[in-house]
Amino acid sequence: MTVFRISRRRLFVTAGAGVVSLAVVNTVSACSTSSPPAEPVLTSDAPLPQSTALPTGWHRVDRSYVSAYLLLRGKEVAIVDTGTQGSASAIEDGLKAAGSGWSAVKHVILTHYHDDHIGGLEGVEPQVKATIYAGEFDYGNIISDKPIKPVRDGEEIFGLRVVNTPGHTRGHISLFEPDTGTLVAGDALRTQNGLEGSDPQFTTDPTTAVASVKMLAALDVKAILPGHGEPLTSGAKEALQKLAASL
């Protein structure tokens, strides 16, 4: 039995294929070996999210411990992952810094159900008229006031191809933008210590996670935007192929 996460609202415990939820009080949320953050304190003096040299249209909302990403196309925006609980203000800052705002958000895509990727959804939902998506094998584990649309491998959302990357969680998805070679990898890949696969400590099925990395290495990847660590915007394909060959 593995305890994956504890949130204010739920404790998820996996037992075989079943998922049991219990109400708890304290927050302990992690799917990386980095220390979970203290409760975020957001003030009007908080610095705007960093703007790094990402592929055209992409913006990072850097929550230090974890990142969310924004994709702007014309007047529409997609948000990929929502950070930890309390991240909505930082996402709003990111939208403003990109010259946009909540009203442009039409898609909210969640790579998997861990709290540090869906925690901000609670604050995002009331702000947007958007479709919320998650992988067909993870969406049922996400608590949401609005319906979540399950997506399958190969589906396209806003020019992003859904790529099933199971292992970290059963229903983990990555998003690949063929036009720019951008891969939003969720927790299938991480970059805190060079490019690595899913953190074994928080991986449901290590063998499947390795298979997912090898599959991603076959894509024509030019930039990797991970949940944890800095984006990798040069030499990404070579680094990914080297990683896949080492596993």
Ligand SMILES: [Zn+2]
């Ligand atoms: Zn995770």
